[in-house]
Amino acid sequence: GGRFKGVLHTETKMDAVVEDIKNIRVGRSGSVLLVRGDGIVIADEKGVVSELFTNVGILNAFQMAKNGGRGIIHEIDHKGIDSYISYVPLKGLLSKPGFEWHLLAIQSAKEMNAPSRRIAYVTIAVILIGIAGIGLGSYFIAGGITYPIEKIVGVVEAVAAGDFSKEVDVSAKGEIKMLVGAINQMIKAVRYRDAEVQTKARELTKLNEKLEMANIELRKTHAQLLRSGRLAAIGELSSKIAEDLHKPILSIIYNTQMTIKQMNKISKVLPSGFENCQDYIRAIEASSLTCKIMAENLLRFSRYEKTTFIPVDIKEVIEEAVGFISYRMSIAKIKISKELAPSFPRIKANPLQLAQAMINIMLNAVEAMGEEGVLTIKGEADNRIVRITICDIGIGIPEEDIGRIFEPFFTTKNNEDGTGLGLGLTIAQSIIKEHNGMIIVESISGGTSFIIELPVKDK
Template sequence: MKFFLGVQAKFILLTSLCIFLFAGFWGYLIIKREGKLYTEDTINQARIIAEISGVIFTNALVYKELGLVEDVGLTDYLDYYVSDMMQKDKRIVYLIVLDPKGRVLSHSNIKEYGKVYTDPVTKRALEATEILVQYVKDANGNEMVDVAAPLRISTKNWGVCRIGFSLKQVKEGIASLRNEMISMISIMLLGSLIVIGIAGKAFATPLVRLAKVMDQITEKGDLEIQVPELKPRNDEIGKLQASFTWMIKRLREANRERMRTMDLMCQTEKMATVGNLAAGVAHEINNPLGGVILCFKNLIESDMDEETRKIHIEVINSGLLKIQKTVKELLDFARKTPMAKVPSSVNSILDESIRLVDCMLAKRNIKIIKDFYVDMPTVLVDPGKIEQVIINIIINAVHAMGENGTLFISTAVEDDMCVISIKDTGPGIDPKILSRIFDPFFTTKEPGKGTGLGLAVCKAIIEQHGGRIEVESEKGAGARFIIKLPIRGTEKA
């Protein structure tokens, strides 16, 4: 099943998507910028702490070298400062004082005293002549910065002070900002959806109404359907409404004209068919008429008893009734009637059509072989119109076969369609003209012997019933006309 998305839904979806993408990109830039500023601010604070600590440690080492401080006093002083800094700023992961060879003079972890560090971070720190910032990871894999402050005065080098500064608060701050941005964008998107939904409904409502009318016209084929009144608008939708109304009006006029033309074509072709039936009808009338005339002559000229007189009168009455019935059937067939679809038996329509041309078939010694589907459901058709189609095809087949032919007529059910097949044993249709036989005014008969409307009218009638008509033929092997009509309901015919 094909997925359908209305104009209103598309408008809301696309607009919301644009707002979401814009807000998301805007939020991403803000988070990126704020995260960068937050990180830079933290690193600057670490640099300041490292620089101050470096000055303090350098002074202490100078005092020791001048003999103003003993080794024990220096160690205690360094440890005290390290411990104090660790307590004041929880962002500091470690604080290390190293001599020029990388030996630990003081450390926030007492177990590290006296060790010599030779790792790349320490080497770069010892080689630095100014504050050096390096990104490293702790034992748990968390990112942090290592800020190294050289303990130097001019060319004199006492080592380096390294401070490990955690970026955990930075990450938490960025995460908090991200959550706030997501909440803000969600609220903004929800509000936008409400506003867009209201605007989308106002925008799409007239289009939806027009689409419903078009669907009804497409499904039912009814151009006379009432178009709903729409509010006048001075925009593109207003122009569309006006154009749509004008188009429906023109289509109605064109359809009415087409129907009038089709009715005229049907009636013209029906009269031509009546002409073809005239010989058979004359035979149907002439036989009982001869008997009626003979009986009248006997009644007038002969003396007869009452019983014989009654018999003659009954023969006259029977003959006249038969003539009346034949004339009535011909008039009913020729009469112009509007389309009136009723549940009908296709098999019965075929039998009635065959009966109307029976004299023509008998005169040319043409046999009919019927193969009707017994449990044929009823179809919603105009019996008179379908009868006209059947008779037209049979007459064409008779003309094609000449004399001593055979006509095969069958019915079947295929894919919820009633299928009527009429096949003759004539010479067939030339493949070159096969695609044109349903064209109006196309005929292979001599001038004056055909209107060229017969099969065109047949095609139009079948299509008016929602069906289709096809032809199969091979030259020298006859022609087969196939009529397919949609089955309405499941009632047995």
């Protein structure tokens, strides 16, 4: 008990351990330290011993390991680089109180996070490529659908607007191709139906026009029948009146003419104051002649008489007609102007009827001018037509009345003075038509021209 028996000495070679620690690689920039509990560095791979206790980050890791902890802290290392420092205490045979062993590993945060960043970059790249692929695929797929649909919509809108000439012209596959074919077939059917409808519409339009024309002709015929009935009744009455008036009028004319002749014989022995008697009697004669023309117009209107034609010098007929109304024009102070060709070809005509037609037109012109005016008579001819133009400077005929002036009993005068029955122009046109001629009317405000055209040929 208590006696000294000897000393046990052990020695551990750390060379192999240190060499193994030096061979540990922590990336390209990492360092590994083996530190004893009293702060003695056993192994230093990168030579950081001198900076061990001057760097707060490494010192903190050492203290945590010394306190028995293990883990990783994020600190600024001895080089001023953002780094991760891992620490772990080593326990075993070599450890004894106050002299524990601690292992520290230092690596930059950038290098440590590089794999994670690469994984993240690759992941993002894969995602972006996937999105781009999906987008391109969707674009081409959508283009293969939307483009034909846009073409279809355009054609359908054109068809809806009435243009059936268009068809869907687009390359397509599958269901879109079937749809395009069906739509084009429908357009062809609609085009065919539209052509049929247009044809039927044209036929209906033509039929409607024919019906309208037939309706117009029917109304005209009905009006003519009514007028014919009225004219027949008027004709019978006017014929009786004209026959009853014709003889007394002729008697008045004959007696006035005889009175004028007798007065001319005894004019030298008549007392003063009787000079105007001849004028009075001539006025009676002129009025009687007008009544005679009216009676003859009534007779001609009421019954048809066969016309006899003989060779006629139209200039003589014009002179006879002018002479017949000359006194009437002198009373109205109307001057007459004649512009006749030196000669006219002889035509087959009835001179009395032609004279009556011209007299009727001239009397109409005199009545249109009232008092004071100029009646112009022009005559010309060629190898086909004799043309007589009778012009006045009256108020003219309203445009809406020109088409009616040849109707029986139509007149633009108020007839309060009894100057006409509305038959003069009707009889004139009837006579000229019997001579295969025609009457052209030209009227403006300030004058009217009646142009009589007669053919130069044998009747």
